[in-house]
Structures are given as structure tokens and as C-alpha cells.
Amino acid sequence: MNKKKVYPIYFVFGALIIYIVLFVIPSLIGIGYSFTDWSAYSDKLKFVGLDNFKTVFSSDEDYMAIIINTLEFTFITTILKNVLGLVLALLLTKSIKFLNFHRGIMFMPSVLSTLIIGMIFQSILNPATGLLNTFLRSVGLGVFAGKWLVTSELAFGSVMAVDIWRGTGYIMTILIAGILSISTTYYEAASIDGANGIQKFRFITFPLLLPTLATTTVLNIIYGLKVFDMIYALTNGGPGKTTTEVLYTAVFKKFGTGQYAVGTALSSVMFLFMVVIGVFMIKIMTKDEVVE
Amino acid sequence: MAQKIIKALLRNLFAWIISIIALVPLLLILFNSLKTSLKASDMNLSLPDFPLQLSNYTVVIEQGKLLQSFINSSIYTVGSVFLCCIFSSLAAYVLSRNRTRLTKLIYLFIVLGITMPVNYVALVKVMIFLNLNDTRLGIILLYAAMQIPFSVFLIYGFIAKIPVELDEAGIIDGCSPIRLFITIVFPLLKPAVATVVVLTFLNNWNEFISPLYFLSSSTKWPMTLSVYNFFGMYYRDWNMVCADIVMTSIPVILIYLLGQKYIVSGMTAGAVKG
Numbered sequence: 001m002n003k004k005k006v007y008p009i010y011f012v013f014g015a016l017i018i019y020i021v022l023f024v025i026p027s028l029i030g031i032g033y034s035f036t037d038w039s040a041y042s043d044k045l046k047f048v049g050l051d052n053f054k055t056v057f058s059s060d061e062d063y064m065a066i067i068i069n070t071l072e073f074t075f076i077t078t079i080l081k082n083v084l085g086l087v088l089a090l091l092l093t094k095s096i097k098f099l100n101f102h103r104g105i106m107f108m109p110s111v112l113s114t115l116i117i118g119m120i121f122q123s124i125l126n127p128a129t130g131l132l133n134t135f136l137r138s139v140g141l142g143v144f145a146g147k148w149l150v151t152s153e154l155a156f157g158s159v160m161a162v163d164i165w166r167g168t169g170y171i172m173t174i175l176i177a178g179i180l181s182i183s184t185t186y187y188e189a190a191s192i193d194g195a196n197g198i199q200k201f202r203f204i205t206f207p208l209l210l211p212t213l214a215t216t217t218v219l220n221i222i223y224g225l226k227v228f229d230m231i232y233a234l235t236n237g238g239p240g241k242t243t244t245e246v247l248y249t250a251v252f253k254k255f256g257t258g259q260y261a262v263g264t265a266l267s268s269v270m271f272l273f274m275v276v277i278g279v280f281m282i283k284i285m286t287k288d289e290v291v292e
Numbered sequence: 293m294a295q296k297i298i299k300a301l302l303r304n305l306f307a308w309i310i311s312i313i314a315l316v317p318l319l320l321i322l323f324n325s326l327k328t329s330l331k332a333s334d335m336n337l338s339l340p341d342f343p344l345q346l347s348n349y350t351v352v353i354e355q356g357k358l359l360q361s362f363i364n365s366s367i368y369t370v371g372s373v374f375l376c377c378i379f380s381s382l383a384a385y386v387l388s389r390n391r392t393r394l395t396k397l398i399y400l401f402i403v404l405g406i407t408m409p410v411n412y413v414a415l416v417k418v419m420i421f422l423n424l425n426d427t428r429l430g431i432i433l434l435y436a437a438m439q440i441p442f443s444v445f446l447i448y449g450f451i452a453k454i455p456v457e458l459d460e461a462g463i464i465d466g467c468s469p470i471r472l473f474i475t476i477v478f479p480l481l482k483p484a485v486a487t488v489v490v491l492t493f494l495n496n497w498n499e500f501i502s503p504l505y506f507l508s509s510s511t512k513w514p515m516t517l518s519v520y521n522f523f524g525m526y527y528r529d530w531n532m533v534c535a536d537i538v539m540t541s542i543p544v545i546l547i548y549l550l551g552q553k554y555i556v557s558g559m560t561a562g563a564v565k566g
Contacts (some may be wrong), residue, residue: 006459007390008469012398014381015440020436022418023405030414078445088310095300096307099539104552105311108318111548113498114485115516118524123335123530131320131335167315170559177560210444222407248501251413253529255505267411278407281398285315292440 027271034265040258051130052265061252062242063266069156074224081220083211084164085171090201091124092172093179104174110170118233121162121194125149139205146210148183159234159244166230167223180210181245211284218281225270225277325349325534332531348535352522356536360511361518365543367428368514369496372435376492377485379436380443385477387444389459390449399448405441408480412505419506426508439492446558449476450484487558488550497544516538 034044034052056063058138092103109117125148133145148158167265195203228248231237237245237253247270254263316337324332325348326340352358387399415434416425424430430464454477462472478485500516507513512523519540527534549556 003390006463006472007386007467009386010381011386011469011473012395014379015444016398018379018433019402019405021408021422022415022434023408023440024417026411026415027408029417033417045451047537054320056392088296089309091303094303096304098307099412099421102307102311106314107369108545108548109314111494112318112541113500113516114546115498115500115520116541117317119520119533120321121467124317124320126335129334129534131316134334134336165313165317173556174560179555181455222424226409232500248409250505252501257411263413264411266505267409267413270409271411274407274409275404278404281407 009122027268030264031268032270034261034268036261038261038264040260048261052261052268055262056265056269058094062245064244066245066250066266067269068248070225071241073156073160073163073227074221076165077160078124078217079219080160081168081171082216084168085175085216086209086213087170089175089179090205094160101258103173106169107173108169109166112166112171114166114229115233117162117166118230121165122149122234125158125162150239152240154237155243157238159231162234163227163230167220168182171220174216174219175209175212178209182208185188214284215281217276218284221277222274222281225274306509321534321537324530325538327531329529329531332529332534334521345531348531349403351450351537352532352535352539355526355532358515358518358519358536358539359465361513362539364496364512365426365514367436368431368491368499370429370498371432372439373456373489373492374440375432375436376443377488380440380488381447381478381481381485384447384475385451385473388427388448399444399553402441403445406445408441410438410501412501416505425506426512428512429504431502434506435492435496435499437501438490438502440512443488446480447484447486450481451495455482466492476482483554483557486551487554490547494555495543497547504547531535536546 033045035047037048037051055061058064059116088106092099092106096102119253125145127133127145130148132148136142136145139245144153148154179218180199182205186208187200190200190204226248227246231244231246231249234253235244237249248268251263251266254260254266320335320337323337323340324335326344331338331341347363358376371438383402387395406438419425419430419434424433458476458480462476467476497514498516499514500520503514503517505513507517508519510521519536522536523533
């Protein structure tokens with residue numbers, strides 16, 4: 001059988017062309033543009049070398065704070081979503097009544113639009129009338145009622161908490177599948193040897209779940225670095241100048257004010273960063289398929 | 293024995309608490325979408341009074357131009373899901389069946405797109421150059437482009453499980469490559485394609501950034517953009533905002549309930565090695 005004839009390469013073209021034109025080329029010319037003074041105010045492009053990157057990494061500007069915010073958001077939400085997701089996955093693989101109901105409900109926040117979740121929580125976290133503070137006051141915990149999204153001390157934490165509320169069910173679902181794929185014979189053997197629950201987790205579940213945890217971690221990192229909708233709807237970078245500003249919201253603001261060159265330089269920094277993560281992730285995801 | 297029962301009770305209790313935490317914000321929206329503007333201004337969890345304010349929904353459909361944005365969202369989602377499924381399965385099929393150094397490289401190159409961020413600022417330039425800026429076709433192609441990497445990854449893994457002998461039998465019977473794909477291979481891909489349909493539907497229905505950058509005319513806005521815009525104008529009338537949110541979310545919740553098993557299998561592909 002002539003493979004070239006039976007599986008013609010032009011079958012690949014449709015996907016490849018759309019992907020290259022609308023995905024790869026913008027990233028590459030974006031890197032090119034970040035060495036120019038491209039903006040909405042002049043038609044002529046001038047080569048400015050590394051100026052935009054100097055701006056991005058200079059201490060006089062806010063960009064470093066924005067990059068640090070993005071990394072902090074990614075780091076904290078990734079860890080907490082993984083830990084909470086693991087706890088819930090362990091819980092929901094035990095014998096519990098209405099198991100599928102609980103699994104289904106906990107996953108539900110992940111299918112809704114993150115933008116809409118941002119809007120819902122703008123109401124819930126409203127300091128005066130929001131559901132959270134009303135609830136805290138009604139059970140006598142009024143001292144904990146905070147000005148969630150409007151003070152610089154609490155805003156970033158609140159945004160991250162909402163994101164954890166949204167994303168934990170997703171991680172839990174993946175981890176449940178991971179736990180269920182572990183052969184029960186290990187647990188039976190461990191029981192015969194007299195292992196208790198904690199020992200079974202420590203020596204069977206956790207080590208065998210590590211590859212799955214690696215994937216959920218990478219998925220969370222990708223999501224965290226690209227986060228936009230949620231923050232746009234909750235605080236749009238405020239209160240103040242950079243309290244909750246992240247890369248994608250900053251790029252959108254630069255786009256809005258016509259400072260395209262800085263916007264694309266920020267995107268390019270992110271691009272290079274993500275290529276490294278991407279290569280690492282593909283190694284995890286394709287390790288069974290590509291290596292033959 | 294008593295200890296065991298207490299443990300089981302605590303486990304169930306804990307599960308209920310978490311489920312309630314997940315559910316309360318959603319119920320909050322549903323309840324308040326059925327209240328009067330005055331009652332909804334507190335945004336509390338009390339049940340709506342009778343008669344239910346179903347008129348909120350009709351008002352939102354008119355004021356928020358929801359019908360138009362619903363049609364827009366449907367066009368973008370259906371169009372891009374269709375393109376994405378066709379192109380991804382064609383590509384994954386050939387890349388998986390004919391493994392040479394080149395096709396493996398192409399596969400990795402496409403799959404790398406799963407992690408890539410989109411450079412929206414530079415993309416505007418490309419869209420304008422292709423006359424796709426502020427057009428429906430542009431959004432459809434863009435949505436398809438963003439979903440192709442993961443879809444190819446998913447279908448590629450699935451095709452490896454379909455025996456090559458079927459292809460050989462088809463070839464012996466005189467199938468052309470296209471006919472072989474359409475009549476023999478594609479029907480067998482149904483589970484993987486169903487997963488791609490469900491996941492790309494959810495992602496594209498919820499997509500917000502691309503329309504924000506590339507659609508300036510409000511008549512082309514999808515539901516996410518118009519619900520956000522509506523929120524900006526009617527932020528005092530939470531009952532209306534809630535009704536708008538409910539209607540924007542109904543399609544994804546329906547798809548979720550109908551396609552739950554496909555979502556889980558798609559999400560866990562690659563994450564869990566059995």
C-alpha cells in the first residue's frame with residue numbers, strides 16, 4: 001500500500017493553513033513589530049531596537065509589577081486548585097450518596113463563561129449589599145465582612161479566590177479519572193499488608209497520580225498566564241493602577257490607547273515564555289504516542 | 293462501627309457543603325432573574341415572589357437585542373465547530389496514519405498551539421490585511437484556528453486505535469482516499485469528534501476576547517459581548533442582568549448536561565494514561 005497515495009498530505013492543508021495564518025504568523029510578526037515604534041498615531045514604522053523591551057523591563061514603569069502579578073496569580077491559583085481538587089477527588093471517589101450529582105455540580109462552574117462568573121461575583125462580593133458580606137453578618141461573623149474587590153489589600157486575593165471557585169471542579173474531574181484508573185489490586189495488596197488509609201494514599205495513590213498532577217499543573221499554568229475575562233469583568237486591573245493588572249488586560253489597554261508596539265512586546269515576552277512551557281507540556285502529553 | 297458511620301456522615305456532609313458553595317452563585321442568578329427590580333437590588337437568596345417576573349426575560353430580549361446576538365453566537369459557534377471538526381479530523385487522520393519525520397514534525401508544530409498565547413495586537417494587522425476584521429467569517433475562522441491544536445491532538449490519539457486493516461480493505465475494494473475517509477474512517481471517529489464538538493462548542497460560545505478585539509459593530513456581537521455591554525448599561529437593574537446571564541448560559545448548560553461524558557473523556561485525554 002502506497003502510504004503517500006492513500007493518505008495524501010493535502011488533507012493536512014486546511015487545518016495547517018488556518019492555524020499558521022491566524023495563529024503562528026501573528027505571533028511571529030508580533031515579535032517583529034515589537035522592535036518598532038508601531039502605534040495608532042503614525043503610519044510610518046521606525047526600527048527602535050530593544051526600546052520596547054527596555055520599557056517593559058524598566059523599573060520606572062508598571063510592567064514588571066504586571067508580570068509579577070501574572071506570575072503570582074498563576075502560582076497561587078495553580079497550587080490551591082491542585083490541592084483542593086485533589087482533596088475533592090479523593091472525597092468523591094469514596095462511597096458517598098448522590099456521587100454523580102456532586103461531581104456534576106462541582107464541575108458546573110467550569111462550563112460557564114468566565115466573563116459571566118466575573119459579573120456574578122461582582123455582585124456577590126459587593127461590600128454593602130453583596131451576598132457574602134450579608135451572609136457573614138447574619139451568622140455573626142460581621143468582622144470578617146471585607147471590602148473585597150475595592151481595596152488594594154483584598155482585591156487580588158478576592159480575584160484569585162473567585163478563580164479557584166471556578167476552576168477547582170475542572171481539576172477535580174481530571175484527578176477523579178486519574179484515581180479511577182489506578183488498579184484496585186494495589187489497594188487490595190496493601191490492605192493485606194495492613195496499610196491504613198493514609199499509608200495507601202502516601203504510597204499508592206499519590207505516586208501513581210503524579211503524572212496526572214503534572215498535567216493539571218501545566219493546564220493551570222497555561223490558563224493562569226493567559227487569564228483575561230475574569231479579571232476584566234471583576235476589577236479590570238484596579239483598584240488603583242496595577243493592583244490586579246495582568247498581562248492580557250495590560251495588552252488590551254495598550255491596544256485601546258493605540259500603543260501597539262508596547263502591547264505586542266508584552267505579548268512577545270509571554271510568547272517566548274509559553275513556548276518553553278509548551279515544549280515541556282507536549283513532552284508530557286505525547287510521551288506515549290510520539291516515541292515509538 | 294460507630295466511628296465508621298460518623299466518618300461516612302462527615303464525608304457526605306462535606307460533599308454537600310462544597311456542592312452548595314458551587315451551586316449558590318448560580319441559584320442567586322436564577323432567583324433574581326425572576327424578581328422585580330426593587331427586590332433584586334439586594335441580590336439575596338430569597339425565593340422570588342409569585343407572580344414570577346417572566347417579563348424580565350422579554351424585556352431583556354428586546355432591550356438587550358438578545359435575538360440578534362443569539363443568532364450571531366450560533367453562527368460563530370456552529371460554523372467554527374464544523375470547520376474545526378472537518379479540518380482537524382482530516383489532518384489528524386493523515387498525520388497519524390502516515391508517520392514520517394515530516395508529519396511528526398507537523399503534528400508537534402500544531403499541538404504546540406495548545407499552549408501558545410494569541411498575539412491579538414499583531415493579529416489585528418493580519419485580519420485587516422485579509423479583509424477579515426469586523427466580519428463574521430473572520431470570527432469563525434479565528435475560533436476554528438484557536439481550537440484546531442487541541443482537536444488535532446484529541447483525534448490523533450483516537451485514530452491510532454482504529455485498525456489499519458480497515459483502510460487496506462477499503463483500498464482493495466477500490467476506494468479513493470477521500471471516499472475511504474468519508475465512508476470508512478470518519479464514521480468510526482464519532483466518539484472523538486463528539487468530544488471535539490462539545491468542547492469547542494463550550495469554548496467558542498464562551499469566547500470573549502476575540503470579539504472584543506475584532507468586532508466593532510454591535511450588530512455582530514455574540515452573546516458574551518452583549519451581556520457584558522448590557523451589564524454596563526443596566527447595572528442598577530440586577531433582575532435584567534440576571535435574566536440576560538441566564539439566557540446566555542442556557543446553551544452551555546444544556547450542552548454540558550447532554551454531553552457530560554464527552555467533556556470528561558476529552559478533558560482527561562492526555563492527562564490520564566490508563
